[in-house]
Amino acid sequence: MLVPQSTLTAQIKFMGDLPAVIGQRSLELEMPVGSTVRDLLASLSKTYGEAFTARVFSSPAKLHHYILIFVDGEHIKTRGALDAQLGNGEVDVVMLPMFGGG
Amino acid sequence: MDATAQATKSRWIPTTCGMCYIGCGVRVQVEDGVAVNIEGNPENPQNRGKMCAKGKAGIMNLYNPHRVKVPLKRTNPEKGLNVDPGWQEISWEEALEQIAANLERIRESPKKLLIMCWGPETDINHWLKAFGSAFGTPHVNSTGSPTCGKVVHPVEFFSGGGFHQQPDLHYANFCMLVGTQFGIATRGSYNHHALDMAEARERGMKLVVVDPVGGYAASKANEWIPIRPGTDAALALSMLHVLLNELQIYDRNFLKNKTNAPYLVGANGRYLRDAKTNEPLIYDAADRRVKTHDDPSLRDPALTGSYETQGQRGRPAFELLREHVAKYTPEQTETITTIPAATVRRLAREFGEAARIGATITIDGVELPYRPACVDWAKGTQGHKHGFHQCWPLKLLNIVVGAVNVPGGILSTGAAGKQPHRWAPEGGTDGMLEEGGHHLPGGHPKAFPGRKPTRPVRMDAGELFPLAPHYHPLLPITFDNPAAYGLSYRLEMLIHTATNSLLSSFGDHKKVERLFQSLKFSVGFAVEVNETTLFDDIVLPFPSYLERYDFVTGLGTTTIPPGGEHDFHWQIRQPVVEPVAGVRHPQEVMQDIGERLGILGDMYRLLNHAFILTGENTLKAGRHYPAAEVIDRTARSWFGDAYGLDWFRKEGVIRLPRDIEEAYIGPFINARVPIYLEHFLQRGEELRTVTEELGLEWDFSDYKPLSDWMPCCSYDAARNGAYDLIAVHFKFPYVYGSFGNENPWIDEICERTNAYDILLNEAVGKAKGIRDGDSVWLESPVTKVRARVKLTQCIHPEAVGVGGHFGHWSPGMPIARGKGLNFNSLLPTDIDHIDKISTALDHCVQVKVYK
Numbered sequence: 019m020l021v022p023q024s025t026l027t028a029q030i031k032f033m034g035d036l037p038a039v040i041g042q043r044s045l046e047l048e049m050p051v052g053s054t055v056r057d058l059l060a061s062l063s064k065t066y067g068e069a070f071t072a073r074v075f076s077s078p079a080k081l082h083h084y085i086l087i088f089v090d091g092e093h094i095k096t097r098g099a100l101d102a103q104l105g106n107g108e109v110d111v112v113m114l115p116m117f118g119g120g
Numbered sequence: 121m122d123a124t125a126q127a128t129k130s131r132w133i134p135t136t137c138g139m140c141y142i143g144c145g146v147r148v149q150v151e152d153g154v155a156v157n158i159e160g161n162p163e164n165p166q167n168r169g170k171m172c173a174k175g176k177a178g179i180m181n182l183y184n185p186h187r188v189k190v191p192l193k194r195t196n197p198e199k200g201l202n203v204d205p206g207w208q209e210i211s212w213e214e215a216l217e218q219i220a221a222n223l224e225r226i227r228e229s230p231k232k233l234l235i236m237c238w239g240p241e242t243d244i245n246h247w248l249k250a251f252g253s254a255f256g257t258p259h260v261n262s263t264g265s266p267t268c269g270k271v272v273h274p275v276e277f278f279s280g281g282g283f284h285q286q287p288d289l290h291y292a293n294f295c296m297l298v299g300t301q302f303g304i305a306t307r308g309s310y311n312h313h314a315l316d317m318a319e320a321r322e323r324g325m326k327l328v329v330v331d332p333v334g335g336y337a338a339s340k341a342n343e344w345i346p347i348r349p350g351t352d353a354a355l356a357l358s359m360l361h362v363l364l365n366e367l368q369i370y371d372r373n374f375l376k377n378k379t380n381a382p383y384l385v386g387a388n389g390r391y392l393r394d395a396k397t398n399e400p401l402i403y404d405a406a407d408r409r410v411k412t413h414d415d416p417s418l419r420d421p422a423l424t425g426s427y428e429t430q431g432q433r434g435r436p437a438f439e440l441l442r443e444h445v446a447k448y449t450p451e452q453t454e455t456i457t458t459i460p461a462a463t464v465r466r467l468a469r470e471f472g473e474a475a476r477i478g479a480t481i482t483i484d485g486v487e488l489p490y491r492p493a494c495v496d497w498a499k500g501t502q503g504h505k506h507g508f509h510q511c512w513p514l515k516l517l518n519i520v521v522g523a524v525n526v527p528g529g530i531l532s533t534g535a536a537g538k539q540p541h542r543w544a545p546e547g548g549t550d551g552m553l554e555e556g557g558h559h560l561p562g563g564h565p566k567a568f569p570g571r572k573p574t575r576p577v578r579m580d581a582g583e584l585f586p587l588a589p590h591y592h593p594l595l596p597i598t599f600d601n602p603a604a605y606g607l608s609y610r611l612e613m614l615i616h617t618a619t620n621s622l623l624s625s626f627g628d629h630k631k632v633e634r635l636f637q638s639l640k641f642s643v644g645f646a647v648e649v650n651e652t653t654l655f656d657d658i659v660l661p662f663p664s665y666l667e668r669y670d671f672v673t674g675l676g677t678t679t680i681p682p683g684g685e686h687d688f689h690w691q692i693r694q695p696v697v698e699p700v701a702g703v704r705h706p707q708e709v710m711q712d713i714g715e716r717l718g719i720l721g722d723m724y725r726l727l728n729h730a731f732i733l734t735g736e737n738t739l740k741a742g743r744h745y746p747a748a749e750v751i752d753r754t755a756r757s758w759f760g761d762a763y764g765l766d767w768f769r770k771e772g773v774i775r776l777p778r779d780i781e782e783a784y785i786g787p788f789i790n791a792r793v794p795i796y797l798e799h800f801l802q803r804g805e806e807l808r809t810v811t812e813e814l815g816l817e818w819d820f821s822d823y824k825p826l827s828d829w830m831p832c833c834s835y836d837a838a839r840n841g842a843y844d845l846i847a848v849h850f851k852f853p854y855v856y857g858s859f860g861n862e863n864p865w866i867d868e869i870c871e872r873t874n875a876y877d878i879l880l881n882e883a884v885g886k887a888k889g890i891r892d893g894d895s896v897w898l899e900s901p902v903t904k905v906r907a908r909v910k911l912t913q914c915i916h917p918e919a920v921g922v923g924g925h926f927g928h929w930s931p932g933m934p935i936a937r938g939k940g941l942n943f944n945s946l947l948p949t950d951i952d953h954i955d956k957i958s959t960a961l962d963h964c965v966q967v968k969v970y971k
Binding site (some may be wrong): 031032033034035036037038039043068069071072073076077080082083084086088091093110112113114115116117 | 230231249252253254256257258260261262263548549555558560562563564565566569571572573574575577578589590679722725726729
């Protein structure tokens with residue numbers, strides 16, 4: 019009899035400004051099955067504190083416009099935004115550089 | 121020769137100019153594989169067949185005999201402003217191997233990589249941004265100048281919705297330019313606006329130019345008003361006082377319904393907020409109740425009065441603004457600006473009356489507010505110690521008369537579109553303009569709501585500038601003492617585009633020299649060996665714009681296209697001649713580097729997003745793509761399979777009509793714009809906590825919701841007797857950065873127009889015993905240089921004008937070498953000269969001029 023998995027392992031890759039905050043480009047995180055991007059970001063905020071939260075959220079539950087998140091290569095806006103479900107795949111969290119002028 | 125043979129020998133190829141950041145449509149005549157002539161493409165709605173001198177001279181950039189044609193390696197380990205690198209030619213393989221090896225060295229600490237990717241706005245900019253982000257460095261700088269855009273972009277996104285601003289020359293009857301030569305010598309879509317400006321003047325639009333330098337714009341103006349450098353805010357605040365308090369000219373309907381003017385502000389300067397929803401509150405005079413800003417029953421928001429709600433007393437933000445500006449009487453500001461009080465009053469009246477508050481106009485069957493008056497500002501007003509607050513009151517002039525994104529007013533550029541994608545600015549926090557407003561998805565600089573400050577991890581300490589768009593002018597300051605900002609590492613490697621950041625992107629050359637010397641390994645793309653290249657360890661040859669493919673060809677299509685009733689257009693850049701042997705497309709070079717580091721798939725993911733590649737056209741991990749194929753895939757993604765690269769190669773430009781909702785977005789945006797910067801208080805308080813933790817002394821005087829005029833260092837220095845003049849920078853229509861300085865045709869124009877001289881007021885020169893053409897010392901607090909003087913009445917008597925971006929010394933630029941001077945080299949470059957909101961470096965500097 020198959021025992022339902024209770025956790026998933028997300029492979030998280032950080033790009034842009036975020037590796038400098040996290041201290042590494044990627045990490046693996048075990049989370050309960052059914053976890054969402056919102057849960058993942060909450061977990062990361064808890065671990066990495068204000069340095070992470072301030073860069074990712076413009077206000078509680080609202081991402082800065084320059085934050086880009088892909089789940090299994092797909093932009094989360096097409097998968098329910100922060101409610102996008104995680105699997106055992108890859109999550110890319112990107113803080114894009116500003117465009118300038120001059 | 122028969123006609124057929126003639127036709128095969130000579131042909132016209134449509135492409136995009138690359139002599140500045142705009143990207144005009146051009147057609148290049150090619151004979152026997154040689155480019156012989158360039159004309160404007162009349163099919164392109166941006167420049168409508170017009171060209172400037174820079175574009176016409178582009179051929180001479182292509183055939184510059186001193187171009188870099190093969191990769192070069194430095195053999196002299198010593199680096200310095202005047203140090204010969206000892207170049208040695210190497211193969212591409214060796215160059216890429218060395219670059220990859222040095223990137224591997226910092227792989228575990230990717231923040232040690234600095235990328236300067238201003239290109240200007242071409243594909244290499246996006247490829248380098250993707251590379252830097254995938255590699256994992258926060259130091260990806262995509263801006264070129266230490267001032268340009270530092271204020272206007274973050275201001276425009278929150279007060280207009282787009283990237284930049286433009287007077288609506290189609291309908292304006294009064295246009296005041298402050299510190300800019302819009303439509304006459306500079307700015308995005310310049311060749312377009314030059315024609316519109318001429319037509320507007322012909323039909324009677326009054327053009328007023330406020331500038332220390334009576335340059336090209338002033339020469340076309342009805343009135344040139346010389347102003348003491350660094351005092352623009354005092355003028356604007358005084359005009360606001362006259363409009364709001366003396367004349368009572370303001371657009372009540374616009375202020376009530378489209379701004380935060382009615383938001384109630386408590387004694388602590390913060391909005392009164394609803395206890396349940398936390399939304400800002402407004403007093404509705406219609407039913408005498410206090411409501412949230414988004415209450416559907418809101419009918420008549422009050423702009424005046426004092427109201428108590430939920431145990432707090434508050435007053436509308438508008439009343440605070442009106443009281444605040446009352447101290448800036450024209451008599452008081454005359455002592456600051458030198459502009460007579462009567463002139464300020466007249467200007468304010470002319471502007472306010474020309475705005476025709478309450479008038480409407482019907483265009484294409486749609487009735488719109490009609491406000492044919494606007495104030496425009498740009499580089500000159502931004503480059504100050506308190507640059508943000510020098511500019512913001514100028515924008516407020518447009519806002520209080522409702523001249524924002526409506527016919528005749530100030531227009532936000534590139535803010536909305538329906539084809540080939542949909543984009544538009546949107547409301548967000550507190551009902552204020554916050555989201556969208558940009559065509560290409562990416563990080564766009566917005567000063568609302570800003571970011572919460574944190575302890576820096578960036579070497580430029582950008583975290584301490586939570587409302588700024590970008591931070592690179594800080595690097596020569598912060599790198600010198602990283603520990604002061606809580607940093608415990610150093611930048612080690614630089615990759616930069618084929619621009620000249622040493623001369624153009626910072627200030628004091630000696631400080632920039634130390635920054636560049638501190639980098640262990642530097643890689644630069646180069647068309648010619650300029651002063652920045654002299655610090656490189658590896659130089660990669662870069663194709664001329666006439667040999668290159670780009671999908672994004674300039675700001676004239678993306679963020680600064682012509683506003684108002686003009687078609688959306690897109691064009692590509694294609695090679696008109698074969699690239700010089702040995703020169704590779706930079707897109708392909710970056711693929712090679714990305715693959716060697718194992719991050720090519722991540723780069724593609726970001727590029728698919730940046731270029732809006734979809735479906736089968738996305739770039740796929742594990743594959744290499746010729747530059748031409750990337751263009752083809754992007755074009756198909758945007759416009760459909762019928763409009764791939766081959767279509768653009770032949771036709772040059774695609775035009776898509778825009779409707780009124782795209783041309784005049786003001787009435788259609790469901791969001792308010794600010795007159796009161798409440799969030800500045802919050803960000804200032806948060807920043808105070810961080811700087812106190814770091815033990816940093818910090819100036820918080822800019823973190824205020826209502827602007828004041830605050831003096832630059834030069835203002836005080838020129839008054840205490842140590843210096844008697846203030847140097848300012850101005851632009852020529854035939855010079856952009858140093859792109860054309862090695863071009864013999866542009867050099868000839870510069871010689872014939874005294875562009876290499878400094879401008880000094882004639883009366884001041886005579887008093888100093890200086891004659892026209894004399895060689896003098898120009899001394900600032902950080903350097904002194906020799907300069908030739910042009911005496912003129914067309915400059916404020918307290919100013920010295922330095923134009924262009926000259927002063928080259930690189931042996932790789934023999935035409936430009938030793939001509940003119942580099943204005944940025946005069947600038948004290950320290951934290952005291954940085955605007956604490958925008959990071960703009962103060963561009964007015966106290967100087968002495970003597971023989």
